[in-house]
Amino acid sequence: xxxxxxxxxxxxxxxxxxxxxxxxxFEKVPxxxxxxxxxxxxxxxxxxxAAELNEIASANASTDDFISFLGAGAYNHYIPxxxxxxxxxxxxxxxxxxxxxxxxxxxLQSIFEFQSLMTELTGMDVSNASHYDGATxxxxxANLAYHTFRGKRKKILVSRSVNPQxxxxxxxxxxxxxxxxxxxxxxxxxxxxxxxxxxxxxxxAVVVVQYPDFFGRIIDYTKLVEKAxxxxxxxxxxxxxxxxxxxxxxxxxxxxxxxxxxxxLGIPLSYGGPYLxxxxxxxxxxxxxxxxxxxxxxxxxxxxxxxxxxxAREQHIRREKSTSNICTNQGLMALAATVYLSLLGKSGFKxxxxxxxxxxxxxxxxxxxxxxxxxxFPDTPFFHEFVIKTPKPVNEINLHLEHHWIxxxxxxxxxxxxxxxxxxxxxxEKISREDIDDFVAALEEVTHD
Amino acid sequence: xxxxxxxxxxxxxxxxxxxxxxxxxxxxxxQEFERESVRLPELSELDVIRHFTNLSxxxxxxxxxFYPLGSxxxxxxxxINEAVARLPGLANTHPLQPIxxxxxxxxxxxxxxxxxxxxxxFDKVCxxxxxxxxxxLVGALIIxxxxxxxxxxxxxxxxxxxSAHGTNPATSSMSGFDVVPLPSDARGNVxxxxxxxxxxxxxAGLMLTNPNTLGLFDEHVEQxxxxxxxxxxxxxxDGANLNALxxxxxxxxxxxxxxxxxxxxxxxxxxxxxxxxxGPVGVxxxxxxxxxxxxxxxxxxxxxxxxxxxxxxxxEKTIGRMKAFYGHFGMLVRAYTYIxxxxxxxxxDIGEKAVLNANYLMKKVSEDYYLPYDRTCMHEFVVExxxxxxxGVHALDIAKxxxxxxxxxxxxxxxxxxxxxxxIEPTETESKQTLDAFAAAMKAIAKEAREDPEMLNKAPYxxxxxxxDEVKAARDLVFCCWVPEE
Numbered sequence: 001x002x003x004x005x006x007x008x009x010x011x012x013x014x015x016x017x018x019x020x021x022x023x024x025x026f027e028k029v030p031x032x033x034x035x036x037x038x039x040x041x042x043x044x045x046x047x048x049x050a051a052e053l054n055e056i057a058s059a060n061a062s063t064d065d066f067i068s069f070l071g072a073g074a075y076n077h078y079i080p081x082x083x084x085x086x087x088x089x090x091x092x093x094x095x096x097x098x099x100x101x102x103x104x105x106x107x108l109q110s111i112f113e114f115q116s117l118m119t120e121l122t123g124m125d126v127s128n129a130s131h132y133d134g135a136t137x138x139x140x141x142a143n144l145a146y147h148t149f150r151g152k153r154k155k156i157l158v159s160r161s162v163n164p165q166x167x168x169x170x171x172x173x174x175x176x177x178x179x180x181x182x183x184x185x186x187x188x189x190x191x192x193x194x195x196x197x198x199x200x201x202x203x204x205a206v207v208v209v210q211y212p213d214f215f216g217r218i219i220d221y222t223k224l225v226e227k228a229x230x231x232x233x234x235x236x237x238x239x240x241x242x243x244x245x246x247x248x249x250x251x252x253x254x255x256x257x258x259x260x261x262x263x264x265l266g267i268p269l270s271y272g273g274p275y276l277x278x279x280x281x282x283x284x285x286x287x288x289x290x291x292x293x294x295x296x297x298x299x300x301x302x303x304x305x306x307x308x309x310x311x312a313r314e315q316h317i318r319r320e321k322s323t324s325n326i327c328t329n330q331g332l333m334a335l336a337a338t339v340y341l342s343l344l345g346k347s348g349f350k351x352x353x354x355x356x357x358x359x360x361x362x363x364x365x366x367x368x369x370x371x372x373x374x375x376x377f378p379d380t381p382f383f384h385e386f387v388i389k390t391p392k393p394v395n396e397i398n399l400h401l402e403h404h405w406i407x408x409x410x411x412x413x414x415x416x417x418x419x420x421x422x423x424x425x426x427x428x429e430k431i432s433r434e435d436i437d438d439f440v441a442a443l444e445e446v447t448h449d
Numbered sequence: 450x451x452x453x454x455x456x457x458x459x460x461x462x463x464x465x466x467x468x469x470x471x472x473x474x475x476x477x478x479x480q481e482f483e484r485e486s487v488r489l490p491e492l493s494e495l496d497v498i499r500h501f502t503n504l505s506x507x508x509x510x511x512x513x514x515f516y517p518l519g520s521x522x523x524x525x526x527x528x529i530n531e532a533v534a535r536l537p538g539l540a541n542t543h544p545l546q547p548i549x550x551x552x553x554x555x556x557x558x559x560x561x562x563x564x565x566x567x568x569x570x571f572d573k574v575c576x577x578x579x580x581x582x583x584x585x586l587v588g589a590l591i592i593x594x595x596x597x598x599x600x601x602x603x604x605x606x607x608x609x610x611x612s613a614h615g616t617n618p619a620t621s622s623m624s625g626f627d628v629v630p631l632p633s634d635a636r637g638n639v640x641x642x643x644x645x646x647x648x649x650x651x652x653a654g655l656m657l658t659n660p661n662t663l664g665l666f667d668e669h670v671e672q673x674x675x676x677x678x679x680x681x682x683x684x685x686x687d688g689a690n691l692n693a694l695x696x697x698x699x700x701x702x703x704x705x706x707x708x709x710x711x712x713x714x715x716x717x718x719x720x721x722x723x724x725x726x727x728g729p730v731g732v733x734x735x736x737x738x739x740x741x742x743x744x745x746x747x748x749x750x751x752x753x754x755x756x757x758x759x760x761x762x763x764x765e766k767t768i769g770r771m772k773a774f775y776g777h778f779g780m781l782v783r784a785y786t787y788i789x790x791x792x793x794x795x796x797x798d799i800g801e802k803a804v805l806n807a808n809y810l811m812k813k814v815s816e817d818y819y820l821p822y823d824r825t826c827m828h829e830f831v832v833e834x835x836x837x838x839x840x841g842v843h844a845l846d847i848a849k850x851x852x853x854x855x856x857x858x859x860x861x862x863x864x865x866x867x868x869x870x871x872x873i874e875p876t877e878t879e880s881k882q883t884l885d886a887f888a889a890a891m892k893a894i895a896k897e898a899r900e901d902p903e904m905l906n907k908a909p910y911x912x913x914x915x916x917x918d919e920v921k922a923a924r925d926l927v928f929c930c931w932v933p934e935e
Binding site: 001002003004005009010012013014016017018019022025026027028029030033034035036037038039040041042043044045046049050052053054056057058059060061062063064066068070072073074076078080082084085086088089090091092093094095096097098099100101102103104105106107109110111112113115116117119120121126127129130132133134135136143163165166168169171172173175176177178218220244245246247248249252261268269270271272273274275286292293294295296297298299300301303304305306307309310312314315316317318319320321322323324325326327328329330331332333335338339341342343344345346347348349350351352354355357358359361362365381398402407410429432433436 | 475497505538616791805812813858907914916
């Protein structure tokens with residue numbers, strides 16, 4: 001479809017090569033398997049494929065059709081039009097990893113700006129050029145900690161209130177390491193974290209906590225950080241980037257590593273990906289950091305320039321001695337976050353965080369007034385997500401809500417058997433007071449049935 | 450030529466975007482957690498658009514010019530892919546919506562799984578891995594778990610040819626294996642004698658890129674696979690170079706046990722300045738139970754009136770979850786569209802034209818550059834970017850000088866088995882005219898190397914920047930721009 005060769009050009013090229021046919025170029029391919037008949041539908045024209053994709057899309061109902069209170073790791077924020085306009089520039093999206101700085105300054109400078117924005121946002125010292133997503137960034141944090149102690153510390157402690165999918169991903173990554181145990185799951189969520197903290201010892205490589213946690217709660221981990229540091233262990237914060245528009249950053253709590261999913265920063269929900277892994281560390285871990293890193297330098301004439309740097313850490317140089325196999329970053333998604341934060345700026349970013357906070361608190365207050373509904377953690381502050389105890393199973397309630405074109409919150413019993421009838425509700429700036437009132441009214445109907 | 454940073458452009462008090470005022474009563478913030486402010490830049494929308502537009506002008510891109518970066522398959526990225534991936538019905542679906550409301554997404558993913566299985570000859574495909582390197586990690590962890598389940602934990606050794614991508618050894622050691630490099634023979638194949646010496650009961654598997662990074666189809670691939678299998682090992686195929694095989698041969702038919710796809714190479718999803726990639730993994734039936742989840746399946750069969758009902762499952766002995774949710778869905782939409790537009794004939798046309806272009810260009814370029822493995826290549830080839838009689842000129846100089854002729858340089862100094870390597874992959878979407886122009890530039894540079902070698906050492910001259918000081922960057926370690934004090 002996109003091959004430009006005319007029959008005459010093909011002849012000229014074959015004759016220059018010195019073969020009679022294109023088939024003759026494949027003589028080294030085992031004959032009995034050569035040129036298989038693929039059982040696929042015949043190719044479509046662009047017009048036909050556009051119609052087909054429209055039809056597929058119309059078999060979905062999206063967050064444009066529903067009022068959505070779903071969060072749990074992916075958030076329905078407004079994306080300014082300018083963000084995608086920049087992403088659609090072919091100069092950005094059809095370029096590759098900026099190996100040649102002389103003709104890649106656009107990508108390099110935007111990554112450098114991304115790194116700068118991430119360190120400002122988190123209060124950490126250094127950010128890499130990004131990672132696949134929040135879950136893999138958390139797994140790489142465990143990987144970094146493991147390598148920091150040269151494999152001698154065998155315990156990775158992950159709080160049960162870290163996103164369950166992140167916890168699973170950390171476990172998968174640690175399968176490759178010898179005798180590493182990932183602990184913390186068995187400690188039932190408690191707001192004081194005492195029993196979880198008791199696990200910290202001299203064999204602990206890293207303690208992973210989430211801020212705000214998976215239940216939306218804003219928790220002060222100061223004591224936990226102190227205890228981990230006393231034991232010589234690292235501390236990783238998994239954070240929500242929007243929340244940092246209002247809340248003290250992980251750097252202020254002396255975190256060693258801070259990771260996040262950057263999807264809330266101008267990246268569409270897109271059914272779970274591609275998103276953006278944010279990965280930031282204290283200075284002293286920079287040489288153990290996985291992934292690309294852009295540094296400032298000058299060119300031969302002394303002009304400011306940006307290049308990929310400290311590449312000696314990476315797989316293409318160190319091969320089996322590198323700490324990670326990561327090769328690409330999430331370049332275009334990092335660009336989205338960079339444009340988003342540049343556009344919102346100091347005031348707009350604070351505004352969006354505040355709107356999320358205020359609307360979530362209004363929703364929580366209204367819902368908890370309903371008979372049979374109550375906040376699961378009434379004494380703990382939260383950001384834009386909160387847990388409600390419901391009078392009926394969450395899936396039943398959500399079925400009812402769907403009839404009102406409302407996507408209810410996440411059913412926590414899927415991951416936490418002890419949390420039957422617990423719904424995790426997310427509220428973003430896209431939800432209006434009227435939407436919340438409709439949601440509350442629909443929830444109230446459930447109590448009548 | 451430089452562009453100021455977003456912080457240098459920032460003006461206190463300037464605004465680029467406003468949200469509506471709150472429509473709910475105000476709740477005070479928890480004071481102990483409140484931060485004063487985030488030092489973000491203050492710019493107008495025009496400031497932002499102009500800044501990033503100016504930056505974009507400093508990039509070389511496929512849309513702007515030839516990009517023969519070996520092993521990266523920098524083919525044209527069709528615009529329709531971008532349009533359909535942005536359809537609101539796809540782009541605005543939340544990953545945790547009830548599956549009944551996203552049957553379109555699941556249908557698309559199911560079809561793509563089936564199509565990738567058919568194209569590659571594997572029995573089961575999982576779409577979740579985020580990129581090729583993550584697909585490799587899936588493969589290595591499957592190999593590990595497979596041997597563990599067979600009570601065969603002494604299999605700790607992974608063989609990796611010396612021409613392999615760096616991700617292969619890195620992945621193997623990340624998965625707890627011992628990495629054993631395998632030499633190539635004089636024709637660029639895996640050295641069979643060396644392979645035989647490692648085929649014992651400690652062999653876990655072999656990671657093989659075929660065609661390899663020299664662009665050569667291994668002439669003994671079936672023997673290689675058979676040797677590893679008879680020693681009880683598994684064969685992992687690095688699908689980085691699958692573009693050369695579309696409609697030509699299916700790796701599953703040759704006996705590979707596992708392979709990852711790079712949708713951003715073979716199936717035209719854009720490289721995005723270094724991601725997002727997408728690295729689905731295919732396996733044989735014997736390994737299907739080890740794949741990471743979630744995988745799309747048919748929960749209820751359809752009939753004449755109703756389509757099937759799709760849902761997710763996670764295989765029984767799964768190695769575990771690789772990332773949040775279900776993979777890079779937006780990339781899956783693009784790859785689906787690309788395959789749907791090509792069909793069986795179009796896919797074979799891709800493989801054929803990629804190989805035709807590479808062989809044509811190889812013949813042209815080898816008039817002036819030494820070709821260490823002189824035989825029919827697949828989708829790419831490697832020449833030496835240096836001459837014995839011109840000691841002052843290196844592959845790097847040739848790479849840099851190509852930019853003055855308007856071309857992106859080839860991959861250089863890789864694969865490591867070729868001295869001063871220049872690795873050139875033209876892809877199938879480039880025209881004969883473009884290939885001729887590139888060959889002419891390579892010829893002109895060879896002439897310059899003889900006449901004025903010192904001039905090449907300082908190239909490029911016409912790019913936005915001259916050669917950059919990478920040593921200074923690694924010494925100074927400046928990773929953030931200047932930020933105005935509050």
